[in-house]
Amino acid sequence: MDQLHLFDNGQSSGLPVDLLEYHPYFFDENTSQELLDRLISTTPWEQRQVTMYGKKMLTPRLTAWFGNSGTDYSFTGTRYDPLPWTDDLLLIKKQIEPLSGLTFNSVLLNYYRNGNDSVAWHSDNEAVLGSHPVIASVSFGQTRAFEIRNKKDHGQKHTIRLENGSFLLMKGDLQVHWEHRIAKSKLPMKPRVNLTFRVIF
Secondary structure, three states, rough: EEEEOOOOOOOOOOOOOOOOOOOOOOHHHHHHHHHHHHHHHHHHEOOOOEEEOOOOEEEEEEEEEEOOOOOOOOEOOOEEOOOOOOOOHHHHHHHHHHOOOOOOEEEEEEEEEOOOOOOEEEEOOOOOOOOOOOEEEEEEEEOOEEEEEEOOOOOOOOEEOOOOEEEEEEEOHHHEEEEEOOOOOOOOOOOOEEEEEOOOO
16 A cells, blocks of 8 residues: 655645645644544534445444535435534634635534544545535544545555644545545554535535
Protein backbone atom coordinates (compact mmCIF):
# COMPACT_ATOMS: atom_id res chain seq x y z
CA MET A 1 0.00 0.00 0.00
CA ASP A 2 1.37 3.41 -0.92
CA GLN A 3 1.66 6.08 1.76
CA LEU A 4 0.92 9.66 0.86
CA HIS A 5 3.98 11.63 1.87
CA LEU A 6 3.15 14.92 3.54
CA PHE A 7 5.23 18.03 2.95
CA ASP A 8 5.63 21.04 5.25
CA ASN A 9 3.19 23.08 3.14
CA GLY A 10 0.43 20.59 3.96
CA GLN A 11 0.00 19.31 0.41
CA SER A 12 0.04 15.56 -0.21
CA SER A 13 1.92 13.65 -2.88
CA GLY A 14 0.88 10.39 -4.52
CA LEU A 15 -2.49 11.70 -5.69
CA PRO A 16 -3.16 14.83 -7.76
CA VAL A 17 -3.88 17.95 -5.75
CA ASP A 18 -7.09 18.33 -7.74
CA LEU A 19 -8.43 15.39 -5.69
CA LEU A 20 -7.01 15.89 -2.18
CA GLU A 21 -5.46 18.65 -0.10
CA TYR A 22 -4.13 17.81 3.35
CA HIS A 23 -3.35 20.42 6.00
CA PRO A 24 -1.94 18.94 9.24
CA TYR A 25 -2.20 20.96 12.46
CA PHE A 26 -4.78 23.31 10.93
CA PHE A 27 -6.08 23.77 14.47
CA ASP A 28 -3.48 24.02 17.26
CA GLU A 29 -3.20 21.35 19.93
CA ASN A 30 -4.95 23.28 22.71
CA THR A 31 -7.85 24.34 20.50
CA SER A 32 -8.18 20.81 19.13
CA GLN A 33 -8.32 19.29 22.61
CA GLU A 34 -10.91 21.80 23.80
CA LEU A 35 -13.09 21.21 20.76
CA LEU A 36 -12.74 17.43 21.07
CA ASP A 37 -13.82 17.48 24.70
CA ARG A 38 -16.81 19.74 24.06
CA LEU A 39 -17.95 17.84 20.97
CA ILE A 40 -17.84 14.53 22.80
CA SER A 41 -19.68 15.83 25.87
CA THR A 42 -22.32 18.07 24.25
CA THR A 43 -23.25 16.37 20.97
CA PRO A 44 -26.47 14.28 21.04
CA TRP A 45 -24.77 11.21 19.60
CA GLU A 46 -26.76 8.36 18.06
CA GLN A 47 -25.90 4.85 16.95
CA ARG A 48 -28.06 4.35 13.88
CA GLN A 49 -29.20 1.16 12.19
CA VAL A 50 -28.03 1.14 8.58
CA THR A 51 -28.19 -1.22 5.61
CA MET A 52 -24.78 -2.43 4.45
CA TYR A 53 -24.33 -5.12 1.81
CA GLY A 54 -28.02 -5.96 2.10
CA LYS A 55 -27.93 -6.44 5.88
CA LYS A 56 -29.21 -4.23 8.69
CA MET A 57 -26.65 -3.43 11.38
CA LEU A 58 -25.71 -0.78 13.90
CA THR A 59 -23.07 1.68 12.77
CA PRO A 60 -19.72 0.86 14.44
CA ARG A 61 -19.41 4.50 15.59
CA LEU A 62 -21.69 7.28 16.84
CA THR A 63 -23.03 9.99 14.54
CA ALA A 64 -24.84 13.33 14.49
CA TRP A 65 -26.04 15.58 11.64
CA PHE A 66 -26.17 19.40 11.83
CA GLY A 67 -27.04 22.00 9.23
CA ASN A 68 -29.32 24.62 7.79
CA SER A 69 -33.05 23.99 7.75
CA GLY A 70 -33.96 21.70 4.84
CA THR A 71 -30.61 19.92 4.62
CA ASP A 72 -31.95 16.50 5.55
CA TYR A 73 -29.70 13.69 4.37
CA SER A 74 -30.29 10.00 3.64
CA PHE A 75 -27.69 7.27 3.14
CA THR A 76 -27.34 3.53 3.82
CA GLY A 77 -31.05 3.30 4.48
CA THR A 78 -31.30 5.91 7.24
CA ARG A 79 -32.45 9.54 7.22
CA TYR A 80 -30.89 12.42 9.13
CA ASP A 81 -32.78 15.63 9.91
CA PRO A 82 -30.40 18.47 10.75
CA LEU A 83 -29.83 19.70 14.26
CA PRO A 84 -29.23 23.47 14.52
CA TRP A 85 -25.66 24.74 14.25
CA THR A 86 -23.72 25.15 17.49
CA ASP A 87 -21.18 27.89 18.18
CA ASP A 88 -18.31 25.39 17.97
CA LEU A 89 -19.45 24.04 14.61
CA LEU A 90 -19.90 27.54 13.21
CA LEU A 91 -16.40 28.43 14.41
CA ILE A 92 -14.86 25.42 12.65
CA LYS A 93 -16.92 26.07 9.52
CA LYS A 94 -15.77 29.69 9.38
CA GLN A 95 -12.12 28.62 9.62
CA ILE A 96 -12.20 26.05 6.80
CA GLU A 97 -14.45 27.78 4.26
CA PRO A 98 -11.82 30.19 2.86
CA LEU A 99 -9.53 27.27 1.93
CA SER A 100 -12.45 25.19 0.69
CA GLY A 101 -13.85 27.90 -1.57
CA LEU A 102 -17.40 27.01 -0.49
CA THR A 103 -20.04 27.95 2.06
CA PHE A 104 -21.09 24.68 3.66
CA ASN A 105 -24.68 24.17 4.77
CA SER A 106 -24.35 20.90 6.70
CA VAL A 107 -21.92 18.66 8.58
CA LEU A 108 -21.81 14.99 9.58
CA LEU A 109 -20.07 14.21 12.87
CA ASN A 110 -18.59 10.76 13.51
CA TYR A 111 -17.38 9.72 16.95
CA TYR A 112 -14.85 6.87 16.95
CA ARG A 113 -14.71 5.79 20.59
CA ASN A 114 -11.85 3.28 20.23
CA GLY A 115 -10.14 1.01 17.71
CA ASN A 116 -13.29 -1.09 17.27
CA ASP A 117 -15.14 1.86 15.73
CA SER A 118 -14.80 2.22 11.97
CA VAL A 119 -16.46 3.12 8.68
CA ALA A 120 -16.55 0.67 5.77
CA TRP A 121 -15.47 1.31 2.17
CA HIS A 122 -17.80 3.87 0.58
CA SER A 123 -18.04 6.99 -1.55
CA ASP A 124 -19.96 10.12 -0.62
CA ASN A 125 -21.85 10.18 -3.90
CA GLU A 126 -25.50 10.68 -2.95
CA ALA A 127 -27.47 12.74 -5.49
CA VAL A 128 -28.11 15.58 -3.01
CA LEU A 129 -24.34 16.24 -2.90
CA GLY A 130 -24.10 16.90 -6.64
CA SER A 131 -22.04 15.07 -9.24
CA HIS A 132 -18.60 16.16 -7.94
CA PRO A 133 -18.97 17.01 -4.25
CA VAL A 134 -16.40 19.00 -2.33
CA ILE A 135 -16.21 17.70 1.25
CA ALA A 136 -14.09 19.21 4.01
CA SER A 137 -12.95 16.76 6.70
CA VAL A 138 -11.68 17.95 10.09
CA SER A 139 -10.29 15.53 12.68
CA PHE A 140 -9.79 15.94 16.44
CA GLY A 141 -8.23 13.40 18.78
CA GLN A 142 -6.62 10.07 17.93
CA THR A 143 -4.72 9.81 14.65
CA ARG A 144 -6.45 7.27 12.38
CA ALA A 145 -5.51 5.89 8.97
CA PHE A 146 -7.73 7.20 6.17
CA GLU A 147 -7.50 4.71 3.30
CA ILE A 148 -8.57 5.30 -0.28
CA ARG A 149 -8.69 2.91 -3.20
CA ASN A 150 -9.65 3.09 -6.85
CA LYS A 151 -13.10 1.64 -7.49
CA LYS A 152 -12.03 -0.23 -10.62
CA ASP A 153 -8.53 -1.21 -9.51
CA HIS A 154 -8.31 -1.99 -5.80
CA GLY A 155 -4.57 -2.37 -6.19
CA GLN A 156 -4.40 1.41 -6.36
CA LYS A 157 -4.47 2.25 -2.66
CA HIS A 158 -3.17 5.09 -0.54
CA THR A 159 -3.23 5.97 3.15
CA ILE A 160 -3.23 9.34 4.91
CA ARG A 161 -2.81 9.51 8.67
CA LEU A 162 -5.39 12.06 9.76
CA GLU A 163 -3.82 13.80 12.73
CA ASN A 164 -5.30 15.78 15.60
CA GLY A 165 -6.41 19.20 14.32
CA SER A 166 -5.95 18.29 10.65
CA PHE A 167 -8.02 19.43 7.68
CA LEU A 168 -8.48 17.29 4.55
CA LEU A 169 -10.29 18.64 1.48
CA MET A 170 -11.79 16.03 -0.85
CA LYS A 171 -12.73 17.35 -4.28
CA GLY A 172 -12.71 16.83 -8.05
CA ASP A 173 -13.41 13.26 -9.19
CA LEU A 174 -12.49 11.65 -5.87
CA GLN A 175 -16.02 10.51 -4.97
CA VAL A 176 -16.60 9.36 -8.57
CA HIS A 177 -13.57 7.11 -9.02
CA TRP A 178 -12.37 6.37 -5.48
CA GLU A 179 -13.78 5.07 -2.20
CA HIS A 180 -12.50 5.48 1.34
CA ARG A 181 -12.68 4.00 4.84
CA ILE A 182 -11.43 4.11 8.41
CA ALA A 183 -10.61 0.50 9.28
CA LYS A 184 -10.80 -1.12 12.71
CA SER A 185 -7.52 -1.25 14.59
CA LYS A 186 -6.10 -3.88 16.92
CA LEU A 187 -3.92 -1.20 18.50
CA PRO A 188 -5.20 0.80 21.49
CA MET A 189 -7.02 3.86 20.16
CA LYS A 190 -8.20 6.92 22.06
CA PRO A 191 -11.39 8.81 21.08
CA ARG A 192 -11.57 10.68 17.79
CA VAL A 193 -14.23 12.99 16.35
CA ASN A 194 -14.32 13.62 12.61
CA LEU A 195 -16.46 16.30 10.95
CA THR A 196 -17.25 16.23 7.23
CA PHE A 197 -18.70 19.52 6.02
CA ARG A 198 -20.91 19.28 2.92
CA VAL A 199 -23.20 21.21 0.58
CA ILE A 200 -26.67 19.72 0.23
CA PHE A 201 -28.48 20.84 -2.93
